[in-house]
Amino acid sequence: MRILTIDTSAVASATLLNFEPNDPVRTLSVVGNFATQDTRSHAEVLAPGVKSLFTDAVIEGPALDAVVVGVGPGPFTGLRSGIAMARTLAFVWDVPLYGLMSLEALAQQVFDTPRHGLDGRALGPVAMGDFVVATDARRKEVYWARFSAAAQLMDGPHVGPPTDISDIQVFGAGAGLYREQLEQTGCEVYSVLADVQPTALALGRAAIRRISVAGSLEAAGLLDTTPLYLRESDAKVPGPRKRAL
Template sequence: MRILTIDTSAVASAAILDFDPSNPVKTAEVVANFVTEDTRSHAEVLAPGVKSLFGDPITEGPALDAIVVGTGPGPFTGLRSGIAMARTLSFTWGVPLYGMMSLDALAHQVFDSPEYRNGVAVAPLAVRDFVIATDARRKEVYWAKYSAGAQLLDGPHVGPADDIFGVQVFGAGAGLYEEVLTANRCSVYEPFAQAQPTALELGRAAARKITAAGSLEAAGLLDSTPLYLRESDAKVPGPRKRALS
């Protein structure tokens, strides 16, 4: 099975992965990957980045089995860019489109990662419930709580880091508000304190869900409805007030 994944909840990213849903032992193969560190230029860089993944988009695009897009949470403009592109490609190529919460990408990455001490893997990184937190700007974080097995327990939410208590916290939100979290009896793992969701990790998480379920249809993936969690700052002007006569 070959899938294209797109995520713009933080950085602009896209990836193509191959995997066999009938073989849970074999990990997904990364065919191509694009990611930028810039968090504010999604509309300009995403289309060229996606195009660069294909030798011939006209023939290779319609041959995909699915497109999976990160649905956030994320800032309105950036998140909309990725979802709009995924919907356009799905319609143009006639390829099924699915959504997946972007924080799941980091949760599965944490689940896959061991803790190292002196260069030696000594234990799973997540040994109990943990939180993924990313930068929501305005001195807030997007966050969700997961079990040690990367199953969603609570969220997603948007709010101050001070709302999070007594858990391991991973992601760029943890790095930004480490002092606040530490004061709340949380622990921050420095190698993951700048981590952002990417399409590559989203694809790996999607491949795991599909393989565990046995098919795309049974995997419980979402639709492409965005999780903004906030309203857009742009407002439709109200009617003009009548001038006094």
Template sequence: MRILTIDTSAVASAAVLDFDPQDLARTARVVANFATKDTRSHAEVLAPGVKSLFTDPVTEGPALDAIIVGTGPGPFTGLRSGITVARTLAFTWGVKLYGMMSLDALAQQVFDTPRYVDGRAVAPLAMADFVVATDARRQEVYWAKYSASAALIDGPHVGPAADILPVQVFGAGAGIYAQQLAAGGCVVEASFSQEQPTALELGRAAMRKIAAAGSLEGAGFLDSTPLYMRESDAKVPGPRKRAL
């Protein structure tokens, strides 16, 4: 099975992964991937970045079983760019499109990252329930709570970091608001305090869901509706006031 994943909830990123759902541990392979460091140039770099992943004639459509797009939560402009590209490619290429919460990508990365002592992996990075958080700007974070096995427990939410109860917190949101989180009894993992969701980690999380369910259809993916979590700043103008 081959999937294309796209995520623009923070950085612009895309990845192509190949795997056999019946033997994920031995067959999972990253065919190609790209990710920017910039969180504000999604529209300019995403389409060329996706094109660079394929050797197939892109106009004819590469051999894909599905496109999976990160639905956020994230800022309006970034999410819109990624979801629009994903929807366009799915329609043009005739490929099924699925959505997946972007915070799941960070949770999967936490789950896959061991804790090292003296150069040896000694334990998982998260030993119990944990939270992943990204920057929502306006002095707030997007966050969700997961079990130690990276299963979603609660969320997503948007709000002040101080709203998060005492727990391990991972991700760029944790790094930005480390003082507020520490004041509330949370533990910020310094080695994981700059991480953002990427399409590569979203793809790894998607592979696990597909392997566990045995099929794309049974994996419980979302549709591609964006999780903006806030009302749009743009408002339709009201009627003009009378001058007299």
């Protein structure tokens, strides 16, 4: 199975992945991967980045099994860039299109990161139990969601001040940005994962884990591509003009 994943909830990123659903651990291979650290140039860099993943997109695109796109939460402009690109490619190539919450990409990175003992041996995932992943929502707020130690969504997504989160491990760029506030509410911030952002590669790994557990794309519980903005748009439709007299 081959899928293209796109996420622009924070940075612009795209990944092309090959895997066998019955054994993704052994068979997963990254055919191509693109990600930028710039959080403000999604529209300019995304199309060339996606194109760079293919030798011949005209031939290879229609042969994909699916396109999976991160649906946020994230800023309006960046999020729209990725979703519009995914919708366009899926339509042109006539391949199935699915969405997945971008915070699941962070949860997957937590799940994949080992916790080591004093002797250096891996003891299991770094998350000791339920955990929260958080990204920067600006305005002194974070986008966040709660997951089980097995990276299963339990609550969220939400947007709000970091002080809304308490007494739990917190991972992601939102944790690093608001470490002091989180620690004041009893949270633990793990430095190794205190600056990570959602990426298409991690989103793809999260989607593949769902597919392998469910046995098929159709049964994996993936979303449609409705964006999770969580906030009202700052742009408003102008009201009627006031009378001068």
